[in-house]
Amino acid sequence: MRQLEDSDLVSKTLRGDMKAFGVLVDRYKHMVFTLACRLLRNKEDAEEVAQDAFVKAFKALDTYAGDAKFSTWLYKITYNHSLDRLKKKKRTIDTVSIDLSKPVGLEVMNKVLIELEQQDRSRLVKAAIDRLSEEDAAIVTLFYFDDLSIREIAEIVLLSPQTIKVRLYRGRKQLANLLNTSLLKEKMMNYEH
Missing domain, CATH: 1.10.1740.10 (RNA polymerase sigma factor, region 2, helix turn helix motif)
Structure with a gap:
């Protein structure tokens, strides 16, 4: 089927x-x-x-x-x-609470650290998307993650295709600024420690 x-x-x-x-x-x-x-x-x-x-x-x-x-x-x-x-x-x-009271083996710890690093990158992107307005976050998600066309997105959110293009452009620009700012803050925090 x-x-x-x-x-x-x-x-x-x-x-x-x-x-x-x-x-x-x-x-x-x-x-x-x-x-x-x-x-x-x-x-x-x-x-x-x-x-x-x-x-x-x-x-x-x-x-x-x-x-x-x-x-x-x-x-x-x-x-x-x-x-x-x-x-x-x-x-x-x-x-979410994390229980660190139980001892963990080295192999498990390495896997956890790798996963945390990947989650951290993913968290940065998600956090940046979350700082967009709800509509812009939805439009960015529909276009980049769900691979919908601009015309399809326009039908869903009841905006013109031109408005969708403008929102995507603005969303990309905001995401780039947010991610650059987040990465810069993270590097500065790591440098201070």
């Missing part, structure tokens, strides 16, 4: 084939979650919004006209639901 086009899977779902909708969910679950996460900046909220977006999509599947790609239609649902969630809920900061 993986070789079927989205439109074929939609048709099968509308005829009662729940496995077909399961394939659509598998195809787009990561991208839907990523978009929700970019907008909400909270994993638990993003998971809920992603699930809700698929439920909404399933319930509204008979309204999908096929003039846009299914993924674009689904992202639009996710985007709007994420914005609704942002309006309803204030953000809170999540903290």
Whole structure:
């Protein structure tokens, strides 16, 4: 069933084939979650919004006209639901505790250090994206991480393609400045220690 086009899977779902909708969910679950996460900046909220977006999509599947790609239609649902969630809920900061009371072997420690270094780079990029406005962060994510076209993004966020180009340019410029500033601060902190 993986070789079927989205439109074929939609048709099968509308005829009662729940496995077909399961394939659509598998195809787009990561991208839907990523978009929700970019907008909400909270994993638990993003998971809920992603699930809700698929439920909404399933319930509204008979309204999908096929003039846009299914993924674009689904992202639009996710985007709007994420914005609704942002309006309803204030953000809170999540903290994670680390238990360092148990001794750790050298091999495990090396793996942990390598992983932490990779996570640190990833954290810097994510932190920089998080400092963008929610809309700009979503647009950057849709373009660079989900590989959507400018036209598709414009359909999702209801802005003109020219506005999307301007936002991408501005977002790239802000990210470069934020990353350069973060790296410079990190180097200075390491130099002081």
